[in-house]
Amino acid sequence: MRHGxxxxxxxxxxxEILRAQREKKAITLEQAAADTRIREKFLKALEDGxxxxxxxxxxxxxxxxxxxxxxxxDTDELIPLxxxxxxxxxxxxxxxxxxxxxxxxxxxxxxxxxxxxxxxIAAVSLFAGYIYYQFTTFAVKPRLELTEPATDLNxxxxxxxxxxxxVPEGRITVRIFPGPDTxxxxxxxxxxxxxxxxxxxxxxxxxxxxxxxxxxxxxRVSRTIQYQAASxxxxxxxxxxxxxxxxxxxxxxxxxxxxxxxRRRSRSSRARRAARRCRRRAASRSSTRRPW
Numbered sequence: 083m084r085h086g087x088x089x090x091x092x093x094x095x096x097x098e099i100l101r102a103q104r105e106k107k108a109i110t111l112e113q114a115a116a117d118t119r120i121r122e123k124f125l126k127a128l129e130d131g132x133x134x135x136x137x138x139x140x141x142x143x144x145x146x147x148x149x150x151x152x153x154x155x156d157t158d159e160l161i162p163l164x165x166x167x168x169x170x171x172x173x174x175x176x177x178x179x180x181x182x183x184x185x186x187x188x189x190x191x192x193x194x195x196x197x198x199x200x201x202x203i204a205a206v207s208l209f210a211g212y213i214y215y216q217f218t219t220f221a222v223k224p225r226l227e228l229t230e231p232a233t234d235l236n237x238x239x240x241x242x243x244x245x246x247x248x249v250p251e252g253r254i255t256v257r258i259f260p261g262p263d264t265x266x267x268x269x270x271x272x273x274x275x276x277x278x279x280x281x282x283x284x285x286x287x288x289x290x291x292x293x294x295x296x297x298x299x300x301x302r303v304s305r306t307i308q309y310q311a312a313s314x315x316x317x318x319x320x321x322x323x324x325x326x327x328x329x330x331x332x333x334x335x336x337x338x339x340x341x342x343x344x345r346r347r348s349r350s351s352r353a354r355r356a357a358r359r360c361r362r363r364a365a366s367r368s369s370t371r372r373p374w
Contacts, residue, residue, distance in 0.1 A: 094131020096146075096163045101129040103153040118152050120145050133168055218357070224295040226303055231289075234306040242307060244291065250274045252293040259288040262267045282309040332340050 104114060124145055127135040130141035150157045168292040180250055230245040244256060247270075256282045265322040270276040280289065289309040294300050 083161060086277065094167060095128075095234050096160060096167055097129040097131040099155065099160070099163075100149065100153065104129075109153075114149070114152065118148050120148060125149060129289045130166065139168070156284065183262040222299075223301040224252055224293055225299065226252075226293045226301040226306065228291060228303050231305050231307065237287075237307050237309045237310070241312070242280050242282055242287075242289070244278050244280060244289070246276055246291060246303075247274045248276065248293040248301075251296045251297050254278070255292045255294070256290075258282070258291070262307055282307060284309055355369055 104111075111122050111125055114120075115125055118125075124136060127133070128146060128149060133142065136145070141159060143164065147157050148162060150160050183300075198259070214218070226246065226248045228244070228246040230243060246254075246256065248274055250270060252270060252274070253266075254270060254279050255261070256265040256268065256277050260283060263281065265278055265280065268276055268278055287309055289305040289307055290302060292300060292302045
């Protein structure tokens with residue numbers, strides 16, 4: 083069969099229309115085959131009118147529709163022309179069929195085999211982001227640092243100044259044990275700093291500072307403070323003379339001083355009682371004393 087002739091040595095009008103339109107667009111058979119995804123030998127057979135080299139009629143009409151759409155030709159005119167040259171009448175169509183229009187250039191086509199993995203990857207990424215957000219929002223404790231006292235210490239006064247830094251929107255609660263004595267709802271400065279004064283009891287004091295942020299998360303820091311109260315000034319001891327209360331005269335009319343006997347009393351009530359007894363004894367001796 084010669085170029086441009088169909089079966090029976092007839093010139094294929096259909097093939098001439100296809101070839102003329104392709105050459106008008108300056109498209110080679112190789113490029114047309116790559117764009118339409120139809121083998122080059124089938125496109126050449128359509129242009130040559132070599133219908134014997136083409137597959138069945140159903141496939142050939144599909145190739146013809148796609149090739150005509152690719153060349154911007156009217157398929158409604160070319161299909162009857164193909165049926166006429168092939169010697170087969172066109173069966174009545176019950177419904178119109180819109181063939182797939184091939185693209186002129188290669189591009190990315192979103193097919194299910196590509197689209198489904200993209201959806202899966204996006205879903206996994208969103209889930210991982212959600213888990214990370216939950217972890218950073220609810221698992222990480224809010225900032226809380228005690229700058230004073232920085233460590234456990236021994237205090238010399240009954241009042242202790244507590245300083246620290248936390249999140250600006252936090253609420254501070256300070257507890258001191260034994261007790262406990264609680265100072266609550268302390269608001270820090272805009273930069274997160276706070277200052278509070280607490281009272282100490284003699285002995286070991288357990289200081290506990292807690293912060294609560296806007297998300298409901300808490301953080302806690304504790305210190306142990308030893309406070310030793312200063313002892314009261316000791317009361318000076320008193321010396322009470324129990325006997326003799328006064329100096330006495332001996333028989334030879336010489337005055338002698340008797341060594342006093344007594345003991346120290348620490349309570350003033352005892353001193354008063356001893357003084358009263360001493361006065362009573364002195365009074366009884368003076369009533370029975372002889373004249374010199």
